[in-house]
Amino acid sequence: MDYQFKEIERKWQKFWAANQTYKVNNTSEKPKYYVLDMFPYPSGAGLHVGHPLGYIASDIYARYKRLKGFNVLHPMGFDSFGLPAEQYAIQTGQHPAITTEENINRYRVQLDKIGFSFDWSREVRTSDPDYYHWSQWIFMQLFNAWYNLASDKAEPIDQLIQHFEEKGSVGIYAVSDEDIREFSPEEWNDFTEEEKQRELLKYRLAYLRESSVNWCAALGTVLANDEVIGGLSERGGYPVEQKKMMQWSMRIVAYAERLLQGLETIDWPDPLVEMQRNWIGKSIGALVNFTTEANKDIEVFTTRVDTIYGVSFIVLAPEHEWVSELTQVEQKAAIESYIEKTKKKSELERMADTKAVSGAFTGSYATHPLTGESIPIWIADYVLAGYGTGAVMAVPSGDQRDYLFAKHFDLPIIPIHDQQNIEQEADPSKDGKYINSDLINGMTYSEAVPFLLEKLEEMHKGKGKVNYRMRDAIFGRQRYWGEPVPVYFKNGLPYLMKESELPLILPEVDQYLPTESGEPPLGRAKNWKYQDQYDYELSTMPGWAGSSWYWYRYMDVQNKEQFVSKSAVNYWHAVDLYIGGSEHATGHLLYSRFWNKFLKDLGYVPEEEPFKKLINQGMIQGRSNFIYRVLDEEGKGTNTFVSYGLKDNYKTNALHVDVNIVINDILNIEKFKASRPEYKDAEFILENGKYHCGHEVEKMSKSKFNVVSPDDIIEAYGADTLRMYEMFLGPLEQSKPWNTNGIEGVFKFLRKFWKLFHDADFNFNISEDKATPAELKALHKIIKKVQEDIDRFSFNTSVSAFMICINELTDLKCNKREILQDLCIVLSPYAPHITEDLWEKLGNQAGTISYATYPIFNPQHLVESEFVYPISVNGKVRMKIQLSLDMEVSEVEEEVLKNKDVQKYLDGKSPKKVIVVKGRIVNIVL
RNA sequence: GCUGAAGUGGUGGAACUGGUAGACACGCAGGACUUAAAAUCCUGUUCGCCCUAAAGCGAGUGCGGGUUCGAUUCCCGCCUUCAGUACCA
Known part of the structure; x- marks a missing residue:
């Protein structure tokens, strides 16, 4: 029988499933190897041919490692909480769990057909209560922990309480909110329970904080950033406003330095490491205090403390907390109208017009810490409230934004070193010697910085400071389809449930919309109270909660007592190879590293970094095909279509055509005619009897008729062909269009x-x-x-x-x-x-x-006795001579020069030089 | 703007440490088989020059320079495309 792929593939897929061929144990004589794929969100559209690319690569790797004698963990699961299922639920009333289940089943059928060697007995689903039990449990550990800067790790909150009880707040170096109180042990012990809890919340790694969200009143819901386009909701185009809400947050900033340092120890693609580095955004600089008459010190963050003598004004973000106090009566109207104007501007607009200079003067002045001069205080939206201290010392000679601002409002521009050229624009160079700079005149950059830092510190006017761009991560969504937060409220303060009461099951609701009073959908749940009296937290966890630890659950998926047992985690340790898309560079991959470090601090997992080696598979783009409808004189479409090569002779209109009825850019006319009633009588202007289609690379999407399903490929050629062809397309990490040709x-x-x-x-x-x-x-x-x-x-x-x-x-x-x-x-x-x-x-x-x-x-089998030497003359290959590989360099040279054809090139002269690389090449230089 | 990746035939791509550029495959052209087509098999296929073939010559890895006996590979400058990011003080 010829190669009967259908029969063969069906037979072995059945065999592997029935015999659990790929089931793996947590104990083995063999060395272990852990190959992980980024698990998919099971969308309703099913898999297209781009999705399995990474899975095929990892499967080849896993199978190869098995052949090489490793005990290989190669699992798969589903990231099954998410917005699309909820959106569908809102529209249809269908419970998201049902849609999700259907989609997972479809994915499973599709995946099974490709012949992966997954151990499905270890499958996880983040929306399964047995799984989110442990997402909730990890949240509880984060709530019950604080970050001790002295030991540089997270520790149980009980240790902090004990310290407070015995020594008060003295001697605690923690990552915390800014408004922590100072107290003695006696004072602490006299605090009411509520005061204690309120204070502890400022230290917890999972904590409540007021933060702003994208609120869309018309849709009655909170939107993610990518659902907001130009200040309007993606769906419906309704206005979106910034609304302050109490939100759960994660103190990821505590780990900023470790997240940065860890990048040095892992084998990830450079672009991805770079993205994380930029996201963390470490900058080394200084905090400097400028005193004001209102007795409010303005603290600024600068990375160029050496330019301090060039400061000619101070700029505050419009949202800065002291703006109103600093505003003088005569400036009040101007300032208020400016703040009003910035509020209306969406974040996008603020980014878009970076060129337009705007701002307003408060009427107040600050005192320069070194010169004692009075410096005007302005507000402007180019200063961001969220970065640094929300205030900058403006040095127009060294910073382009300050320069433009100074030019626009006619403020002084003071050159600060002798090599600065500031005629056209600011000059941020550090190369000259300082001028106009009192104490540091004549110094170089590297002399001035430590000198100034010491001076400022001595005067209590400033100090060195490392700043990170990264913000704490908001950990709540006002949505239904996510993990409930295992918290209830008593007198407005959050308390954890008992661990033994987990999981807190997602309750049923009548609709998946917010309540009339604007509370999240969980506010609709009937009789849903902790111990029948306390309100539960109504927001749910974000999408990244379930994906930030799932690789551990695969190690020990059945465990009812722990998220993973010590023995399992000590066998598998961490992921050796992780394959997935680069779109998760700063989301999933950063949060996962954060949670992993936290779990390590508390001793639950052994490794500082969870993913040792990471590969990004490239995106598979779509390759669309086009047909060209001929237009009549009035520009109206006819039912005649002209082949690609002849289309320039006509007025035409390009239409997408389903790539599945096109082979090697030749349209299958019969199938096309049958595809829609209006094409039944279509006519064609052909080239050599064939209709050639045009093509273009676009995103793979239904609307472009360029989606290719792996099912169709497998039907026509089989899974083995699909697997090999996906690899054959090009380097794994490169993005490329799918082309079935x-x-x-x-x-x-x-x-x-x-x-x-x-x-x-x-x-x-x-x-x-x-x-x-x-x-x-x-x-x-x-x-x-x-x-x-x-x-x-x-x-x-x-x-x-x-x-x-x-x-x-x-x-x-x-x-x-x-x-x-x-x-x-x-x-x-x-x-x-x-x-x-x-x-x-x-x-x-x-x-x-x-x-x-x-x-x-x-x-031994590859050893050759002879080699065909390419003989090049002046670097150009002219002929080939077969010689024994035993010959030494000098013998080769001699033999080559004796050759008749070589003699022809030499033309009686002797060569300047002959280079012989044994077993590779001979080059004669004339 | 900044950061990163990449530019090689008609197409996808190969050439791993500087050593025969275009492997492998698609497509295309010609041929065999066939009444014919499909399928299959064989041959050719970077471009240009010489009527054609053989043989040969010249050019050639985005562009311009450099290092080297020798550069797709290393260095300098520029152009283009893609991705990420953006008033970060």
């Missing part, structure tokens, strides 16, 4: 491979004869190539190498067991079905190829 080549390759094992009538036919050196050479070339390729994640090049190998063996008419059996093993990570089938036919026990031993490369 070319898949035939991979399919033909697998047929040729099949034919090696069969005679002309497709009877299984294997020879037991001894292999020839040429056959062994072909085999050992591929053994070596594939292991090198997989080790550097270059899967596309091994597919080519397999093709070369099969072409060679076909030419050699090789059907010897000695060669083909090992070849099956080497190919099996890429094409598991066909190799498993042939493995069985070769007489091996069914279903065992996955645990076979990868053949050992023997360099």
Whole structure:
């Protein structure tokens, strides 16, 4: 029988499931290896051909590691809380759990058809109460912890309480809110319970804070940033306003430095590391105090304390807390109107017109800490309330924004060093010697900074300070389909439930909308009170809660007592290889590192970093096809379509056409006519009897008719072809458009491979004869190539190498067991079905190829005695001469120069120089 | 603007440490088989020059320079595309 991929693939997928071929134990003699994929959100649209790219690569890697003798953990699950299911629920009233279940089942069917070696007995779903039990539990640990700067790690809050009881607030160095109180142990012990809780909340790593959210009154809901476009809601286009709400937050900033340092220790792609670094945004500078008449010191953050003598004004963010107090009576109207104006501007507009200078004078002055001069205080929206202290010392000579502001409002611009050129724009260089700078005149940058810091500190006017751009993460969503927060409120203060009461199950509601009074959907739940009297927290956890620790649950998915057992985590440790998209660079991957560090601080997990090696698979874009409708004289569409090459002779209108009825850019006219009634009588202007379509690379989406489903590919060519073709498309990390053109080549390759094992009538036919050196050479070339390729994640090049190998063996008419059996093993990570089938036919026990031993490369088989030297003259290859590889450099040179064709080039002269690289090349320089 | 990645035939791409540029595959062209088509197989296919073929010559990895016996690979400057980020003091 010819290669019957459908039958083969069905047979082995059934076998693997029935025999739990890929089930893995938490104990083994073998070394462990953990290969993880970023788990998907199961959307209603199902998988398209771009989704499995990373899964195929990781599956090849996992299978390869098994052959290399590792105990491989390779699980899969679903990130199943999320907005689309909730949106659908709002529209249809269907419970999101039902939609989610349906989508997961569909995903599972699609994934199973591709032949992955996942251990499905370890599947996790973040929306499953058995799973979110532990998301809630981790939240509780965060609530019950504080960050001790003295030990530089998170510690249980009980230790902080004990310190307060014994020593008061003295000697505590914590990451906390700014408004912490100072107290003695006696005072602490005299605090009421509520006062104590209120104070502790300022230290907890999960804490309540007032923060602003995107509130859309018309939709009655809170929107995520990416649901707001130009100040309007993405859906419906309703106005969105900033609204202050009490929100759960996570003190991720406490980990900023460790998150930054950890980047040095992990093997991630450079762009991704860079993105995280920028996101954390560390800057080293100083805090400086400027005194004001109103007796309110303005603290500014600067990275250029050396420019302090160039300060000619102070700028506050319009939201700065002292703006109103600093505003003088005669300036009040101007300031208030300016604040009003900025409020109306959405964040996007503020970003868009970065060129327009605007601001207003408060009428107040501050005193320069070193010169004692009076400096005007302005407000302007180019200063952001959220960064640094929300106030800057403006140095127009050194900062372009300050420069433009000074020019616009006619404020002084003071040059601060002798090499500064400030005629056209600010000059931020540090190269000169300071002028106009009193104490530091004549100093260089590296002398001035430590000098000034010391001076300011001595005067109690400032100090060195490291600032991070990263903000604490908001940890609440006013939504239904997420993990309930295991908290109830007593007298307005949050308290945790008992751990034994977990999980707190997501209650039923009548609608998935906010209540009339604007509370989140959980406000609709009937009789939902803690101990029948206390209100629960009504917001749910954000999408990243469940994904910030899921790789641990895979290690020990059935555990009812703990999120992961000590023994499981001490066996698997951390993820050795993680494959996923770069869109999670600053979300999931940052939060996961944060939670991991926290869990490590409390001793639950052993590793500081959860993902040792990470690979980003590139995005698969769509490749759209177009047909060209001919327009008549009035520009109206006709029912005639002109082929791509002739379209310039007509007035046309390009239309997307479904790529699934186009092969190699040739339209299948019959299928097209049948696709819609109005095309039934369509006419075509053809080229050589064919209709050629135009094409363009776009996002893969339904509306562009360029979505290709893996199901269709598998139906036509099989999963092994799909797997190999996805790899063959190009380097894993590169983004590329999906183009089904070319898949035939991979399919033909697998047929040729099949034919090696069969005679002309497709009877299984294997020879037991001894292999020839040429056959062994072909085999050992591929053994070596594939292991090198997989080790550097270059899967596309091994597919080519397999093709070369099969072409060679076909030419050699090789059907010897000695060669083909090992070849099956080497190919099996890429094409598991066909190799498993042939493995069985070769007489091996069914279903065992996955645990076979990868053949050992023997360099002996690749040793050559002769080499065809390319002979180049002045760097240009002119001819080839075959010589023995035993020949020494001098012998090669001698032999080459004797050659007749070489003599022709020499033309009687002797060469200036002859370079011989043994076994590589000869270059003659004339 | 800043940061990062990348520019190689008609197309996807290969060339891993500076050593035969275009492997492998698609497409295309020609041929075999066939009444014909599909399928399959064979041959050719970077561009230009010489009527054609063989042989040969010249150019060639975004552009311009450099280092080197030799550069897709290293260095300098520029252009283009994609991605991320953005008044961060």
